[in-house]
Amino acid sequence: MPFGNTHNNFKLNYKVEEEYPDLSKHNNHMAKVLTKEIYGKLRDKQTPSGYTVDDVIQTGVDNPGHPFIMTVGCVAGDEESYEVFKDLLDPVICDRHGGYKPTDKHKTDLNFENLKGGDDLDPNYVLSSRVRTGRSIKGFTLPPHNSRGERRLIEKLSVEALTSLDGEFKGKYYPLKSMTDAEQEQLIADHFLFDKPVSPLLTCAGMARDWPDARGIWHNDNKTFLVWVNEEDHLRVISMQKGGNMREVFRRFCVGLGKIEEIFKKHNHGFMWNEHLGYILTCPSNLGTGLRGGVHVKLPKLSTHPKFEEILTRLRLQKRGTGGVDTASVGGVFDISNADRLGSSEVEQVQLVVDGVKLMVEMEKKLEKGEAIDSMIPSQK
């Protein structure tokens, strides 16, 4: 990160106490874990690419807390960050991922046939279904830290891989910096276009540097499979469609992802993955599957029920506004998705969404009729 205090050669002349951030007003995972002692131990280390602990934590220092969500407050700059800074990141991962231990192993399952049901969520309630994940390309540093040259190479490799897809996946790449007005209008109308990040969680981590250089959007002609290049991760892969057929969305997701991975492997660029952390991504919250499978669903009655939060917790689901992670819900329509990323497989997580949303729609229908839902409250999954 070129502007960080991280590459300030004088900071080690100052004592730990003088450099240790003031986290007294902070409420994020990093702030809860990073003691002065841990900071002292890590502050003179760096990854082979030169990433330091100050880089890792800058976003969490600059953003003390988030009103809707307990933020992570730290990012990786490269694959090795998770090893070099494990004294900080292992406890953060444990807190964020339900007690996941440094010795635990993560299971990957992208076989969509293992999903039960999921093709019949009520479209009167479920407006749209979507599954996304991220992938990082081995050998490059991550968006908080990568140089323009690296970012451009990632783009080049991605475009090569994606333009070789065919059948239902045949599509086109639109680089952000040379999009025509017409193309931009269309991508906005399709809800595909991603903007320069405005969230301070992302900008403070340096992910918006050099925007819009080497950023772009690829989507298939059918507009049901979309890849973002060089936004918060090297690749974000999204399968989506209107209505409640999550099964179809997940099938397309698994098949498309499989094809893309094949092509990258052929060019000797595998995805960052290991048996402990699964897929390696920029934000520790996205480790494991990196998968967020969700729906936009109308739950005006259930969402005002006093047990709504508890139900979500037990179903291992999370709610967001329909504008994305930093937004509030509008008109009783929520974005409901799996809360977990690490320690369960892709199939398991999508199963939780399918089963959980089915249940909540049933609850909503009961509440519409003025009936109680107490007997339907699930046990903790």
Added chain:
Amino acid sequence: SPHHNSLTLKGLSAEEEYPDLSQHNNHMAKVLTLDMYRRLRDRATPSGFTIDGVIQTGVDNPGHPFIMTVGCVAGDEETYEVFKELLDPVISDRHGGYKPTDKHKTDLNSNNLKGGDDLDPNYVLSSRVRTGRSIRGFCLPPHCSRGERRAVETLSIEALASLTGDLKGKYYALKNMTDAEQQQLIDDHFLFDKPVSPLLLASGMARDWPDARGIWHNDNKTFLVWVNEEDHLRVISMQKGGNMKEVFNRFCTGLTKIETLFKERGHAFMWNEHLGYVLTCPSNLGTGLRAGVHVKLPNMSKNAKFEEILKRLRLQKRGTGGVDTAAVGGVFDISNADRLGFSEVELVQMVVDGIKLLIEMEKRLEKGQSIDDLMPAQK
């Protein structure tokens, strides 16, 4: 190695790393060629600041609607030497042809200012002089560590606490201000916010906010110091009305006292005979001085010659909200355009003389009279 990420591991070339400046309109983009970037990318200052650190703000901010921005910053005093191949031409473009061999004159003797105590308060709402100072031995806001920033704050608090008389005052640290203190500082228009301008954010100046940032002001509320905002120190003298002379007197007296106090504690301000006072943004080199007034010029502002007149008077207009804003209701912030190559006295003189003339012109236009005979020559 000066390379702060894996480009040494990947062996990426200058072409692959050179920023795309094709949509850009700032001083850095006009100067930085591929070959220049190639030569500078292997360099670093002793503190580790690199060319990518210098230019990031200009890469991320292609152009500004109201003002030709500089598009680069310094991370420490040595930046201006190590990256002179880029910064000398930027300085030349921004500061009216200032050459690498030119010498800058410092004059903080307010007795040398002629007049300036009688700008018409029916037009001139307020008068203000500000400058910045950097403390030698510390990196600048884009690059300083938390430890350095806190050391700058500690030194500043010590120095300011020993001011007396008309300058006696108090320090308010941003991070533990009470609600009441905050409200008062807002009402006084003293409080500075966490930067929102992308020009500043992209260069890293808002890191660790609000740690080690604060405001000091005298009891009379006419002399104000910002600690660790865009520069180590910003020193401001201000008051309502048009007595620029008094504002400048206080400015010079206060600044000189502060400089003495810092020197007593073994810390000089960054200064050299070529660039004058060294500050974060190359646009503030020299005097770092912006002397200005909020002045009502509704008729002038609609006059076709307004821009030309300002130019000839070596003045600049802004909205009353500061550098990134537009004028509201015909009230402008008019200040000196120059910073480097003229002394403090010379710059304030230009403001005083120029504003006097602009008000005369405004009064003519109010009466429907011509201003042609008042047109100044290029200063």
